[in-house]
Amino acid sequence: MSTLTKEAPEEIVSRGRGRPRDEEARSRILQAAIEILETTCFINATTDAIAERAGASKATIYRWWPNKEAVFIEALREAVAQEMPFPDTGDLREDIRLQLQNFVKLLTGRRGRTFKAFMAAAQSDPEVAEAFRKLWIAPRRAQTKAALERHQREGRMSKDVDLEVFIDLLYGPFYLRLMAGHRTLTPALADAVTEMALRAAKD
Amino acid sequence: MSTLTKEAPEEIVSRGRGRPRDEEARSRILQAAIEILETTCFINATTDAIAERAGASKATIYRWWPNKEAVFIEALREAVAQEMPFPDTGDLREDIRLQLQNFVKLLTGRRGRTFKAFMAAAQSDPEVAEAFRKLWIAPRRAQTKAALERHQREGRMSKDVDLEVFIDLLYGPFYLRLMAGHRTLTPALADAVTEMALRAAKD
DNA sequence: AAATTACGATACCGGAAAGTTTCGAAAACC
């Protein structure tokens, strides 16, 4: 096991005596980590680079995080927290269409590089992999599933559809193009997938 | 630019004078590269590891390839060459089903780890990315597209379907599960995707 | 004021891995 943040060694809640932790430095470090993932790839995301971009010291980073990966994971947590929820217009087509449009917008923006970097890093670091699933994949899927279940209950979608598969069918094409890069991600793709998915969900 | 194989510096075709290249060592090296990708991840795929596993010398590797990546790319080329074609039974459902079943079998086997490794490595090395697209993605897509076009021409599939999107819809779910690992790849998934894809392709 | 803790800067350590070089031996040609 491993913790992703360090505790103050002695004090527990610790309204300690000395100089307090610089919360601003903390957010600068996390912000720097995200920005590095957005502009370059994981391989160049060194601790020196984070420290320099954050105007912080490497010692400060290792004072609060046990290793490099923990910084990126916490940065991902904060970055993901501010994402939009699955739409809920009562219209199945519109819900899916809006969601996929937003998804394309997300992936083609700088944030898309972050996800690429994480998926790549997850390949060689199980802890990153679990964090990526837990922080990004799982919440998104749960939200999507809840919305689709409601559509199923209210008769706008066949109850025979296996939602776990359907969700993979929805998002799979975008992740594939993101990772393989054989074609570009466009709003038109979102529309096309929407129509196909709707036919797949009918009957 | 960069060449992926070195030429003998002077002679061109060179039924040269000295000891000839050990073709067996060449295939041992490529085989070792593939096996390493199948059993561990790219990060551990060092040239020392290749040399040791191949019973070859690092000098021999760098005698014939300009760098590590070139070895893996050539290894991928040889590994991919022996893959099965898209089925052609004249039955759309059966063609897709067989193809996806084979795909699942491929990805869950040792070869799957190779593709994961390549997709991850492609993220930080443009040359690997291009090779992966050119050697694996593109041929597979072209073959699939040709088969589906025939189904379209012969009326078993709607001509309105954008095949580029449809192909992403077919394979996307599997790549997604492969890379994200949120759920397992099973033959049942192949069947479920087949049925959904068929509904998406109708009308 | 004294004690305590965090800060930024920077030097340092240790390991890992890409790629090179050297060496003696082996395999071809002339």
Added chain:
DNA sequence: GGTTTTCGAAACTTTCCGGTATCGTAATTT
């Protein structure tokens, strides 16, 4: 036999990077 080119083994160089240690300073509590 002499020349050439390759081979495997291994030492070597160089670079990079994760992580630690030191130091003088700043911020806070008692």
